[in-house]
Amino acid sequence: KQEVTQIPAALSVPEGENLVLNCSFTDSAIYNLQWFRQDPGKGLTSLLLIQSSQREQTSGRLNASLDKSSGRSTLYIAASQPGDSATYLCAVRLGNAGNMLTFGGGTRLMVKP
Amino acid sequence: DGGITQSPKYLFRKEGQNVTLSCEQNLNHDAMYWYRQDPGQGLRLIYYSQIVNDFQKGDIAEGYSVSREKKESFPLTVTSAQKNPTAFYLCASSRRQGIQETQYFGPGTRLLVL
Numbered sequence: 639k640q641e642v643t644q645i646p647a648a649l650s651v652p653e654g655e656n657l658v659l660n661c662s663f664t665d666s667a668i669y670n671l672q673w674f675r676q677d678p679g680k681g682l683t684s685l686l687l688i689q690s691s692q693r694e695q696t697s698g699r700l701n702a703s704l705d706k707s708s709g710r711s712t713l714y715i716a717a718s719q720p721g722d723s724a725t726y727l728c729a730v731r732l733g734n735a736g737n738m739l740t741f742g743g744g745t746r747l748m749v750k751p
Numbered sequence: 752d753g754g755i756t757q758s759p760k761y762l763f764r765k766e767g768q769n770v771t772l773s774c775e776q777n778l779n780h781d782a783m784y785w786y787r788q789d790p791g792q793g794l795r796l797i798y799y800s801q802i803v804n805d806f807q808k809g810d811i812a813e814g815y816s817v818s819r820e821k822k823e824s825f826p827l828t829v830t831s832a833q834k835n836p837t838a839f840y841l842c843a844s845s846r847r848q849g850i851q852e853t854q855y856f857g858p859g860t861r862l863l864v865l
Contacts, residue, residue: 647791672853681755681841681856682794727793738809739854741786741793 640665642730644742651718652750659713659745661728666706669731672739673702673713676725685726686713718749754778755857757842762862764829764836772827772860774842781847783825784854787811788839797840800825829862837864 641664651657661671670689674682686695686702688711694703701714711728725746729739755776764770774783782801786794796809800819814833819825825844829836839861843854 642793644793674856679839679859679861681858682843683856684853687853729793738796738799739794741795743791743793746791 640668640730640732640740642728642740642742644726644728644745646745647743648746648748650748650750653718653720655718655749657715657718657747659715659726659728659747661711661713661742663709663711663730663740665730665732666709667732668706671702671704671711672729672731673700673711674727674729676727676744678724682727715747718747720749720751723748755842755844755855757840757857757860759860760858762860763865764862765865767831769828769830770862772829772840772842772862774825774827774857775823776825776842776844776855776857777823778844778846778855779822780844780855781822782845782852783819784843784845785809785815785817785825785827786841786843788841788859794841797827836862838862 643662645660672687673685676682688695688704699716704711725744727744729741758773784799785797788794795811798817800806816828841859842857845852845854
């Protein structure tokens with residue numbers, strides 16, 4: 639069964655710092671991997687989606703990489719801002735599981751002004 | 752405004768009571784999903800539906816039931832058989848199963864037991 643782990647569970651950084659969030663998964667037969675943002679008490683917003691054939695995706699200050707063979711993905715946030723404070727979740731879609739996603743536990747990020 | 756709405760935002764359940772959480776979407780999406788999120792944890796799939804009048808159990812379906820009588824609506828009932836219902840419930844939808852389609856999420860319903 640696919641298991642997804644995110645480390646660290648919580649992270650606090652000063653504004654302006656570059657940071658990396660980690661996601662690992664046990665079954666490398668994934669269709670794609672997605673990073674979401676969740677604000678407290680809210681739903682999820684999709685940030686980046688990486689197909690299994692891709693190595694990375696970029697959107698603004700965000701860059702997500704994927705190393706399928708080692709079962710790892712990273713989300714890089716450049717020049718962090720207080721508005722980046724949220725929980726970041728990664729989710730993988732197995733190749734044979736239709737559109738079902740398996741989520742990690744999330745990393746709770748706080749960016750201090 | 753296209754999107755997914757969930758109601759109510761907060762819901763209280765008494766012992767032995769069934770409660771129903773509403774999920775509506777006007778995105779013309781075929782597939783809909785229900786997830787449960789416990790504090791500090793990721794989302795776990797309860798039920799999903801690929802098309803009207805069809806739905807499948809997810810990883811933690813026990814104590815829950817759903818219906819899909821209309822494309823726009825996918826209500827979730829938390830039955831008295833669910834012994835630990837306190838959680839944040841999220842509904843999502845996507846255009847199709849088995850295709851690279853992002854799931855769009857509603858704002859969630861927080862269920863509390865009195």
